[in-house]
Structure formats: structure tokens, C-alpha cells
Amino acid sequence: MISKTLIPALLVASAVVAGCATAPSPQELDTLTLGLMKASFRDEGIAKADRLNQDLGQQACSSDKAPAESVAKQIEAEALASIKWPSGGQYIGDWREGEKLAQSGRGMTWTDASADPKANGANCYNCHQIDKKEISYGTIGPSLWNYGKLRGVKDVADPATAPIVQYTWGKMWNSKAYAACSNMPRFGHAKLLNEEQLRHVMALLLDPKSPVNQ
Amino acid sequence: MRRLFAATLLAAASTASFAQKSAADGIAEYRAMLADGNPAELFEAKGEALWKQKRGPKNASLEQCDLGKGPGVVKGAFVELPRYFADTKKVQDLETRLVTCMEMLQGFNGAEIAKTPFGKDEQNNLTALATWIAAESRGLRFNLPQGHGEEKQMYEVGKRVFFFRAGPMDFSCASCHGEDGKRIRLQDLPNLTKNPGDGVGFAAWPAYRVSNGQMWGMQLRLNDCYRQQRFPYPGFGSEPTIALGVYMGVNARGAESIAPAIKR
Amino acid sequence: MADPMRIRAQAAGDKTTVRVLMSHEMETGQRKDAAGKTIPAWFIQEVGASHNGKPVMTAQWGPSVAKNPFLQFTIKGAKAGDKVAVSWKDNKGDSRTDEATVS
Numbered sequence: 001m002i003s004k005t006l007i008p009a010l011l012v013a014s015a016v017v018a019g020c021a022t023a024p025s026p027q028e029l030d031t032l033t034l035g036l037m038k039a040s041f042r043d044e045g046i047a048k049a050d051r052l053n054q055d056l057g058q059q060a061c062s063s064d065k066a067p068a069e070s071v072a073k074q075i076e077a078e079a080l081a082s083i084k085w086p087s088g089g090q091y092i093g094d095w096r097e098g099e100k101l102a103q104s105g106r107g108m109t110w111t112d113a114s115a116d117p118k119a120n121g122a123n124c125y126n127c128h129q130i131d132k133k134e135i136s137y138g139t140i141g142p143s144l145w146n147y148g149k150l151r152g153v154k155d156v157a158d159p160a161t162a163p164i165v166q167y168t169w170g171k172m173w174n175s176k177a178y179a180a181c182s183n184m185p186r187f188g189h190a191k192l193l194n195e196e197q198l199r200h201v202m203a204l205l206l207d208p209k210s211p212v213n214q
Numbered sequence: 215m216r217r218l219f220a221a222t223l224l225a226a227a228s229t230a231s232f233a234q235k236s237a238a239d240g241i242a243e244y245r246a247m248l249a250d251g252n253p254a255e256l257f258e259a260k261g262e263a264l265w266k267q268k269r270g271p272k273n274a275s276l277e278q279c280d281l282g283k284g285p286g287v288v289k290g291a292f293v294e295l296p297r298y299f300a301d302t303k304k305v306q307d308l309e310t311r312l313v314t315c316m317e318m319l320q321g322f323n324g325a326e327i328a329k330t331p332f333g334k335d336e337q338n339n340l341t342a343l344a345t346w347i348a349a350e351s352r353g354l355r356f357n358l359p360q361g362h363g364e365e366k367q368m369y370e371v372g373k374r375v376f377f378f379r380a381g382p383m384d385f386s387c388a389s390c391h392g393e394d395g396k397r398i399r400l401q402d403l404p405n406l407t408k409n410p411g412d413g414v415g416f417a418a419w420p421a422y423r424v425s426n427g428q429m430w431g432m433q434l435r436l437n438d439c440y441r442q443q444r445f446p447y448p449g450f451g452s453e454p455t456i457a458l459g460v461y462m463g464v465n466a467r468g469a470e471s472i473a474p475a476i477k478r
Numbered sequence: 479m480a481d482p483m484r485i486r487a488q489a490a491g492d493k494t495t496v497r498v499l500m501s502h503e504m505e506t507g508q509r510k511d512a513a514g515k516t517i518p519a520w521f522i523q524e525v526g527a528s529h530n531g532k533p534v535m536t537a538q539w540g541p542s543v544a545k546n547p548f549l550q551f552t553i554k555g556a557k558a559g560d561k562v563a564v565s566w567k568d569n570k571g572d573s574r575t576d577e578a579t580v581s
Contacts, residue, residue, distance in 0.1 A: 024367065032367075033374040036453045041440075044447035051381045051446050058379040062386060064407065108382050108444045126398045135237055138398045140390065176384075185383035192382060251548030255484050256501045427545035 047110035061181035072180035079177035083170050084188060086195050091165050091202050092156050095211070098122075098204030101197055102130055108192065117194040122187065122201050130204065131211045140183060148206040149213040156206055168205060172198055237400060245478070254345055254422040254474035257429045261346025264339055270320030279315035281308070281347065292351035293471050296459045298362040305368045307459045308344050309433045310451035316340075328450045332434045344431045345420045348473035355470050356417065358463040365460065368453075372461025375454045376406070385443040387458070391415075406462050413472035416462040421475040429474070432459060485578035487553075487562045494556040494580055496527065498549040498564050506541040522547070524567045529553050530560050556580050 024032070043049050057075040060067035067075070104121020106112065112119060124130055127140035130147075147168075153161045170177055173188030187193045193201070204210050265276045265288070281291035282299070296307040302314055317324040322336065330337045360366055379386040390398060391406040404410035410417075420431045430438075436455050440448050448455055481501035488495050500522065507519025525537040534553050549564075556562070558580050565575035 023363070024370075029367070029370045029374065033371050033378070033454075033457075036371065036457075037375065037378060040449045040452035040454050041446040042449065047381075047441075047444065047446045049446045051444070054378075054380050058384055061384075062374070062377050062379045064373075064377060064388070064392075109441050110447060111441065136399045138396070140396050140398065140403075183389050185385075190382040190384075251497055251499055251550065253499055253501075253546035253548070255499055256481060256546060259484060260481065422546075424544075 045110035046108070046112060046115045057176050057180060066181060075176055075180040076178065079174045079180075079186075079189070080170070082189055083173045083177060085166075086169065086199065091169055091199065092207060093196065093199030093201075093203045095200070095203040095207045095209065097197075097200035098202070098210070099131065101193070101201055102204060103134075115191075117191060117197060120192055120197075122193055122197065123185070124201065127184070133211065144205060145212065147212055148208060148210070153206050153213075154208055156208075161206075165202070165206060168202060169198065172201065241400065241478075245476075248424060248476050248478075252422055252474070252476040253427075254349075254420070254429060254476060257342045257345040257420075257422070258349045258474065259346075260339075261342035261344070261349075264343050265346065270316065270322045272319065272321035274319050274321075276312075276315050276319060276343070278319055279312070281311055281315075288347055288350045290351055290354055292348045292473065293354045293356045294358055296368070296456050296463065297359050298364045305364050305456055305460060307432065307451070307456045308347060309340055309431055310456065312340055312343050312347075313451065332437070333428070341420070341429050341431050341434075345429055345474045348420050348471070351471055352473065353470060355468050356463055356466045358460065358467065360464060368457045368460040369464050371453070372457035372459070375457050376461055381444040383444050385445075387439065387443075389443075406465065409466050409469050412470035413475065414469070416459075416466045417469045417471045418473060418475040418477070420473050421477045423477045425478055480572060480574050483564060483566075483574065483576040485562065485564055485576055487556070487560075487578050487580040489556055489558050489580050492554055494553045494560075494562075496551055496553060496562055496564075496578075500547050500549070500566060500574075502545065502547065502566070502568065504541070504543055504545045504547060508541075520568060520570060522566045522568045525549065526565050527551070527553075528563045529556050531563075 037052055038049075041049050041052055054062070056071075057079070060071050060075060066072065101122040102124035105123045105126050107117075107120030108115060124144075125134060125137050127138040129137040129139075129143040129145055132145050148164075151164045153164060155161065156165060167178075171184070172193075174186045175182040175184035176186060185192060188195075188198060204212055207213070265279075268275050278285045280286075280299075280301075281288065282294050282297045283291050292308060295311065296305050298305050299311065299314075306314065313322075313324045313327050316322040316327065316336070327336045327340065332341075358365075360369065376387045377392075379389070386392075387406065390396070390403050394405045396403045396405075404415035406415050416432075419435050420429060421435075422429050433450055433455060436458060437448055437450075440446075483501065484499040486497045502522055503520055504522065505517055505520040507516065507521075509517045511517055519541055521541045521543065522539050525535075525539060526533060527535040535551055537549075539547075553562070560580045561577055562580060563575055563577045565573060567573040
């Protein structure tokens with residue numbers, strides 16, 4: 001199956017190889033790579049080939065160099081605008097469920113049966129320390145131990161805590177709202193987790209009764 | 215009685231803080247124990263036999279296969295792959311080069327082998343062959359050629375593939391392998407944008423994975439990386455996978471190969 | 479016929495260390511396949527080793543031994559050139575014997 005980008009990419013490739021006196025330009029290499037990526041992956045289970053269609057942020061952050069400041073600002077602004085705040089203004093769920101979700105890395109691969117968020121874990125411990133009792137934690141993201149406590153959250157109903165509660169929700173919904181090239185997945189925006197699941201993870205981090213804040 | 219209680223409390227408190235160190239030490243000890251008697255040797259023996267055995271429609275062995283250092287030269291070939299081959303006019307990694315030889319010398323259908331799932335039929339033979347060929351370069355240092363234009367180009371493509379962010383979790387290879395000193399859960403992650411050291415990363419595959427009792431070549435290792443990145447399915451031996459091999463292999467120049475290794 | 483074992487026997491003074499890698503699925507009988515059917519148990523039950531034809535070790539294994547098992551033991555009084563043979567028999571009645579020379 002020849003995709004629309006393959007033929008132009010191959011033409012670029014053959015032109016590039018034929019005219020070997022000069023090395024291909026960075027732009028030609030970018031085009032070539034994109035064409036090769038699109039031509040080399042296929043659907044498997046729930047993982048469809050269209051997952052390779054990059055949005056602005058993914059495209060701009062596909063480099064060892066950060067995107068231009070103006071591009072980063074655009075990505076962040078669009079991400080912030082995309083955040084869906086929880087219905088009924090209810091941010092906090094059950095931290096026990098949150099811990100279960102944090103422990104599970106399941107979902108969204110081609111061996112998973114369903115892309116329904118109910119089938120997914122939140123993946124948190126893969127990258128973060130959360131409850132100190134769990135020694136098997138990753139270091140790709142910062143430690144979240146004492147997350148609420150360190151930020152002075154003693155009562156989540158107190159209006160004074162609203163900014164941090166909202167930031168935390170926003171960060172989980174669409175992490176790119178606060179850092180254009182954040183390594184963290186966009187759990188709400190990409191439909192990895194539903195509202196209810198996000199509330200539970202919020203509780204794990206912010207509920208003063210959560211083991212994370214002891 | 216009170217002293218025993220206090221001592222127990224102290225022991226409990228210090229266990230928590232030492233938990234990290236002893237977990238890492240424990241894992242290192244476990245790995246050292248596993249290394250003696252690596253089941254990869256079973257695959258090495260099988261691969262060596264397959265290299266010499268007359269097989270396929272042409273009833274020929276692979277002993278004339280050119281892995282980059284001349285027909286039949288196996289020692290040292292692994293640490294110079296992927297590289298450009300004049301006969302196929304492309305950069306090939308170990309597994310795709312073996313498929314070429316199985317096709318040209320033995321008459322097998324290369325496209326069929328590429329379509330065969332890992333762990334089945336000729337793919338198993340391919341894995342065994344790759345394991346033996348890697349073993350014949352054990353202890354040697356990576357020295358991939360970058361003299362040909364195609365090789366240089368594949369390095370640049372590989373770098374771009376490495377940083378390509380996509381999928382529902384916005385992952386690229388770099389998300390996990392782009393920085394020093396990171397880990398997922400308790401699994402240390404080598405920084406593959408540079409030389410991660412002897413026997414690490416590119417220098418440790420093919421490897422036998424104890425957790426599932428399977429022998430994995432680099433193609434399967436990359437395939438499973440992409441699965442965990444929530445990407446769609448990469449074609450076996452496709453250009454992006456070979457380009458990644460060039461990028462990692464060139465970055466690892468000078469690192470000692472310990473393949474075939476053993477993993478948890 | 480099962481794949482061959484890899485046997486290494488190295489003499490150091492009076493002690494010879496024998497290392498064996500066996501190729502076997504060692505299915506516990508507890509696992510289920512993708513369709514939910516139990517995968518039948520298939521594992522090595524008896525292991526024996528001999529030195530120049532004389533039995534020096536027997537073992538009885540169960541389903542808790544891992545796939546592609548690694549076995550190591552020492553023999554007294556063997557010297558370079560002697561023959562060490564290892565054999566196994568599994569619960570399906572399949573068996574295998576391989577031999578190595580002490581180095």
C-alpha cells in the first residue's frame with residue numbers, strides 16, 4: 001500500500017542519492033524521514049497507522065533542540081485552551097483508587113483489547129516516585145512524594161487551594177499547557193483516562209488523608 | 215523489652231531508606247547469578263549448525279554469505295553492522311542481511327520471512343543465526359562504517375526517527391533513552407544519544423530474556439519498544455528500524471559488545 | 479527430538495565442575511493460552527549424570543524449574559579426557575542424553 005507521501009519521499013531519496021556530490025539538506029532529510037515513517041508502520045490491533053500523524057506540538061518537539069520560543073508559546077496556549085475542567089467542579093475522588101491507577105501501566109498498546117479509558121492504567125509509577133512505600137518507581141519525572149503537603153494543601157475545599165488544584169488537573173489533562181515539549185502524556189486530551197479516573201489520581205496527590213501526604 | 219522494641223523501630227526506619235540501595239544491589243546480584251549459564255548458548259549452537267547446513271530450495275549452506283567483511287567471514291562482522299552493501303545497494307542490519315543471504319544462496323522467499331511473525335518458522339532460525347553471528351564478535355568493539363553516503367544518510371535519518379514523537383502518549387525513543395541516569399520503575403535506561411558504555415544498550419542485543427524465556431534480536435527489541443511507545447506496528451527490517459540501528463551503533467563506537475547477553 | 483544440551487566439564491585439581499544448559503519448555507501446567515485453555519504440563523522429571531559410565535548424580539525435578547534450565551554440580555576424582563554424560567526424561571516420556579569430555 002503506497003501512501004501519498006511515499007512517492008514524493010522516494011523521489012527525494014533517489015534525487016538525494018543520485019546527486020551525491022552534495023549531502024542532502026536538513027529539510028530533505030526531514031521529508032525523507034517522514035515519508036519512511038509513514039510507509040513503514042501498519043495497523044495492529046487498536047494501534048492504527050494514523051497514530052503517526054503528528055500534531056503541531058509533536059512535530060515541533062521531535063528534535064534534540066527545543067522549538068522556537070514563539071512556537072512553544074503557541075503550543076502551550078493551544079494546550080491550555082483544550083483543557084476540559086471536571087463536571088460539577090468536582091476535582092477530588094478516592095485516593096485508594098488513585099493508587100491502583102498509578103500502579104497500572106496497562107493500555108493503548110497493540111496487544112490491548114480496547115482503547116476505552118476504563119481499560120487503562122495511569123502509568124504514574126513508571127516515571128514518578130509517589131507513595132514512599134513503593135520502592136519500584138521511575139525517575140523520568142520528578143518525585144511526587146508529599147505533593148499536596150509541600151504545597152500547603154490542608155483542605156481541598158478551601159478556595160485558597162484552588163490554583164494548585166486546578167494546575168494539577170490541567171497538568172494531567174494536557175501537560176503541554178505548561179511545558180510545550182513535556183515528556184508527560186496528555187491523559188485527558190488524548191483520552192487515556194476519563195474524568196472519574198483523573199479525580200482518583202488527583203486525590204492520591206492532593207487529599208490530605210492520602211498516604212502521599214503523610 | 216523496651217530496648218528490643220526501640221531496636222526494631224530503628225531497624226524498620228533504616229530499612230526504608232536502605233531499600234533503594236539494597237533493591238538495586240539485589241537486582242545486580244540476581245543478574246550476575248543469571249549470567250552463568252546463559253540459555254543464549256543454546257541458540258548459538260543452533261545458529262552455528264544452521265549456518266553450515268544445506269537448506270532451502272537451492273539446498274545450499276550460508277557459508278558464502280557476505281556479512282560485510284567478505285563471503286563467509288563471520289568474526290568481527292556483527293560489530294560493523296548495519297552497513298551499506300553494494301549488491302543490494304542499501305544499508306542493511308544483521309537480520310535483513312541474513313534474509314538476503316537466505317534468499318540469494320538458499321532460495322528462500324525473503325518477503326515471506328519478513329512477514330512471518332517473531333517466534334515462528336524461519337524467524338526462529340533467523341534469530342538463532344543472528345545469535346551465533348553476534349557471539350562470534352563477543353568482546354570486540356563497535357566500529358560501524360560511515361564512509362558511504364548511504365551510511366551517513368541513514369545516521370541522519372536514524373537520529374530523526376529517534377526523536378520522532380507520536381502516538382497517544384507523545385512518546386519518542388528519546389522520551390526514555392534521551393537522558394543520562396533515568397529509569398522506568400527500577401529498570402535503568404541507557405542514554406542512546408551517545409555511547410552508553412560497554413555492554414549496554416545496542417551492545418547488549420541479541421539477548422535472552424529470562425522473564426519470558428525468549429531469545430530477542432534487535433528487530434524484536436525495537437518492535438517491542440514501539441509497542442510500548444503505543445505506536446503502530448513497524449515493518450520487519452523496515453528503513454526506520456535499520457536507521458535506528460545505524461544511529462545507535464555509530465553512537466556506540468568503541469563500546470564492547472557482550473551480545474548475546476542475558477536480561478531479566 | 480529435543481535440541482541438544484550444552485555441557486561443559488572443567489577439572490580443577492580433584493574437583494570437576496560440570497555446567498549443563500538444557501533446552502526444554504518446562505511448562506508448569508498452570509498457564510492458560512489466549513483462548514483460556516490450560517497449556518498442558520510438560521517438564522523434566524528425572525535428571526541423571528554419569529562419569530565414565532558410572533552414575534554420579536540423580537535428580538528429580540518438578541514444574542517449578544524454569545524454562546531452559548541451567549544445572550551445575552561438581553564431581554570428585556575426574557580428570558581431563560574422562561567422559562561425562564547427562565540425561566533427562568520428561569513427563570511425556572521424552573528423553574535425551576548428551577556427552578562431554580572433561581577439559
